[in-house]
Amino acid sequence: EASAKVIDGKKVAKEIRDEIATEISKMKDAIGVVPGLAVILVGDRKDSATYVRNKKKACESVGINSYEVRLGEDSTEQEVIKHISCFNNDPSVHGILVQLPLPSHMNEQNVVDAVCIEKDVDGFNPLNSGRLAMRGIEPLFVPCTPKGCIELLRRYGVEIKGKRAVVLGRSNIVGRPAAALLDGEDATVTVVHSRTQNPEEITREADILIAAVGRPNMVRGSWIKPGAVVIDVGINAVEDAKNPRGYRLVGDVCYEEASKIASAITPVPGGVGPMTIAMLLSNTLVSAKRAHHFIHSSSKLDA
Amino acid sequence: EASAKVIDGKKVAKEIRDEIATEISKMKDAIGVVPGLAVILVGDRKDSATYVRNKKKACESVGINSYEVRLGEDSTEQEVIKHISCFNNDPSVHGILVQLPLPSHMNEQNVVDAVCIEKDVDGFNPLNSGRLAMRGIEPLFVPCTPKGCIELLRRYGVEIKGKRAVVLGRSNIVGRPAAALLDGEDATVTVVHSRTQNPEEITREADILIAAVGRPNMVRGSWIKPGAVVIDVGINAVEDAKNPRGYRLVGDVCYEEASKIASAITPVPGGVGPMTIAMLLSNTLVSAKRAHHFIHSSSKLDA
Ligand SMILES: NC(=O)C1=CN([C@@H]2O[C@H](COP(=O)(O)OP(=O)(O)OC[C@H]3O[C@@H](n4cnc5c(N)ncnc54)[C@H](OP(=O)(O)O)[C@@H]3O)[C@@H](O)[C@H]2O)C=CC1
Ligand SMILES: NC(=O)C1=CN([C@@H]2O[C@H](COP(=O)(O)OP(=O)(O)OC[C@H]3O[C@@H](n4cnc5c(N)ncnc54)[C@H](OP(=O)(O)O)[C@@H]3O)[C@@H](O)[C@H]2O)C=CC1
Structure with a gap:
């Protein structure tokens, strides 16, 4: 009875890698x-x-x-x-x-x-973070994980503008830049963190929820607005005797519950993870193109 | 029947200027x-x-x-x-x-x-904005107007940690850094802008509301949660035939209505305006102290 569409990061990342490979061979030839x-x-x-x-x-x-x-x-x-x-x-x-x-x-x-x-293809230099945080100034690179989150929303046709978005977590590498990107796309953004009181009341208002807290299954079904789009950045190892490794990976969102409430959701693994690497490749390509003033492109990944 | 306490920026700014004058004469002597x-x-x-x-x-x-x-x-x-x-x-x-x-x-x-x-005593250099936007890294200077807003909250004993704060406006010089500062003080912050739908529903959730949109009297009484603290950054000239100049200055908040609902509110003029200049003086003093490694201080204004 799970009704949410699965946002397949693995598949999208593969598509993006193919696009990047094509661009790279074009640049090499040219x-x-x-x-x-x-x-x-x-x-x-x-x-x-x-x-x-x-x-x-x-x-x-x-x-x-x-x-x-x-x-x-x-x-x-x-x-x-x-x-x-x-x-x-x-x-x-x-x-x-x-x-x-x-x-x-x-x-x-x-x-x-x-x-x-x-x-700085990771986008972690304060000058890049500063530009990302400011309106009207573009950073040279956007951090890979939050860039991957936004790219997933885009490729699945999720409208961001005018929507309410909640970002759980405010680290410099994920939560913070994810909030800046969502605001840049004209969502109305609230950032929730460990000092937030009643976080579930706030997440329940979100049309788009990005979870990046590092707490296994913290976001329950009841935290989610029916029909919301959920991006689960968390990668947490939890003990699992049935697994040959003795553990398995789960997200910050309780997938079973959330997939019954959300309209779309990323799995863990296979959601944001593969996108992070794809964005790193994308940033590296962008950097090479910029260094060599190579502007041929029909990719949606730049800027 | 207005019940809100008036947050007197003019008075606080005067106190701060006196503190700064004392510090400066100490530094000169030393x-x-x-x-x-x-x-x-x-x-x-x-x-x-x-x-x-x-x-x-x-x-x-x-x-x-x-x-x-x-x-x-x-x-x-x-x-x-x-x-x-x-x-x-x-x-x-x-x-x-x-x-x-x-x-x-x-x-x-x-x-x-x-x-x-x-x-960069204005704090507008992207490197300063970047540091302000990142957790765990201090900017050399915090932009004066948002710093003034926070200083008003502090001096009036308004608890920020764990509270819901809404910032209306997201300019690089006011709204954006104000949101970063409130988050730094552990408020849960939502940024509202011109693409936000039903802004009044969001502002009504705010324990602390900072308005910096440049729209005269946009925030009505009904936008405010009873007991909220309201900081009005707006300075807007509106026609006023009764005024010898032909206009008067009003904020982004409808003061008459808001002062009946809020627990405390800044007037316009005499609220944030004088604080902005006081923070500029403060930043200049901080800069001089840093340049000359002069650390004697009992002021709450540094960092
Ligand atoms: N898919 C991928 O490629 C990547 C996945 N990750 C994963 O994403 C998750 C987050 O990573 P990262 O941002 O680096 O983690 P950090 O530990 O740096 O930050 C965690 C954030 O979550 C907040 N938080 C912690 N507990 C709670 C709580 N109970 N309620 C609300 N907020 C809380 C913290 O708040 P406060 O600031 O108040 O302390 C902090 O801002 C991890 O599981 C990590 O493994 C990370 C990077 C890449
Ligand atoms: N007291 C003082 O010392 C100072 C006072 N001010 C005053 O503060 C006010 C704001 O200044 P500043 O930040 O420079 O202004 P800007 O014009 O640069 O920014 C205004 C912000 O308000 C948003 N906004 C505009 N209309 C609406 C609306 N109808 N609903 C929601 N949001 C809206 C805009 O959104 P979007 O981004 O979507 O366009 C934008 O982010 C002005 O009145 C200014 O005079 C400014 C500096 C110092």
Whole structure:
């Protein structure tokens, strides 16, 4: 009796990767340039290593050159920044990504700020965040996860303008920029966070709900306005004895309940996750095109 | 039968100016430094000239040196930027203010961006806006008008944390940063704008309402939740034959109606207006203290 349409991030991400691959081969043919993405991985967190591997694979699949630097857990902030500087000056690199989190002895903001804004494909530089937060000024790059959320809404024909949107969570990498993007599309946006009282009363007013809190199944069916569109950014591991790994991944939204109330919803996994990587590829392509003044495009992904 | 407490911006601004004057004389005694504010006025708009005159007077009243450059309507963007560069390099200048709006043949953002962020006492540089929009990173300066709104709430003991706040308007100089500041104080914030449907339904949920739309008397009594605190940023001239000038100033909120519903409200004039100038003085003092590593302070105005 689940009635919500499934917003298939995996499928959309595949379409986008195909579009990107086409663009890249056109650019290569026209001006001989291949986009390049450099990834810096510090320490030996398994999840980070997996993310980096997936990003490299995705690059290959669309024809982006990928470069990787791995540094030990005990390397210094200066060493990381030195590598960033090299990539900043390397014309074959159009995007630089520092896999977060960094070891706790480093100041993450210092490191992220070292990426020049022209190659800040994560969109985490305060200058890019600042431009995103301001009306009438475009950032060079929009952070990948929130950009992916908006792209899903667009490709599923969800009208944003004039709608009420609620964003659960206000992190600098997801909630905050998602709210700025929704406002830029003329939704009326409310940001809910851990100090919000009665969050369910507020989410129930949302035509569009984006959840990015990192709390498994926090958003219950009763939190959702009938017919709302729900984008679930959360990726949470919960114990699951039946699963060979001993855990499974769930979102911030209780899918079973929500899918009976919402008109459309993203699954976890297979929703926002694949879109994040697709947007990273898109940002890298945008960067290469900008660096080489290559403007041929019919893609909806730019700007 | 009006029951709302009047939030007296004029009185609070006077208190703040007195605090600033005391701090400035302490700094002068201790290290011989006097804060300096440079104002650049381009063209001959009467209202702009009035604002600049008021700012100069306010500087004098607290012991800040003020410098002024007036350029003709037909001067070039380059000329304006040249003067900004001079002030950027002048150690006796701690704040630089470009009076807006500029003549239409200039790119306002280019000019504003020319002010180095260490002297951006208006807080309009995208790097300052970006830092304000991000959690966990402090801007060097908070824009004066929204800072004044928050300071009024603070000095009147209005609790912000956990409250629902609605900001009407989303300009880069008022609405947008006001929303960021309220969120920073842990309110749950909704931003309403010209594309919002049924704004009155949303404003009626607000414990704290900040109106900055530039529409005379738009917010009626019925838009306000009983007991809410209302901060009216609007300054609108409306025709008034009874007034010797032929007009009078009103806010974005219909004061007669609102003062019967709200628990506290700012008047126009005499509310946010005087606070804006007081915050400019405060930002200039903060800048001078930072430049000279002068940390003696018991003021609540810093950061
Ligand atoms: N699909 C993808 O590609 C990506 C998925 N994610 C996932 O998205 C989720 C969020 O990530 P991220 O933004 O980095 O997380 P953060 O931990 O940085 O931020 C979480 C936010 O949620 C808010 N929050 C926490 N608990 C509650 C609560 N009970 N009620 C309301 N708000 C609450 C916090 O509020 P406060 O500010 O008050 O502390 C904070 O703003 C995670 O599950 C993460 O794994 C993240 C990035 C990419
Ligand atoms: N007291 C002081 O010191 C100061 C006072 N002011 C006053 O504050 C007011 C706002 O100034 P400013 O922010 O610069 O103005 P702007 O014109 O730059 O912005 C106005 C904002 O209000 C929104 N808006 C306009 N009409 C409506 C409507 N009918 N319903 C909902 N929202 C609407 C606009 O929405 P959209 O984005 O969709 O167009 C826009 O975001 C003015 O009266 C100004 O004089 C300003 C600065 C300092």
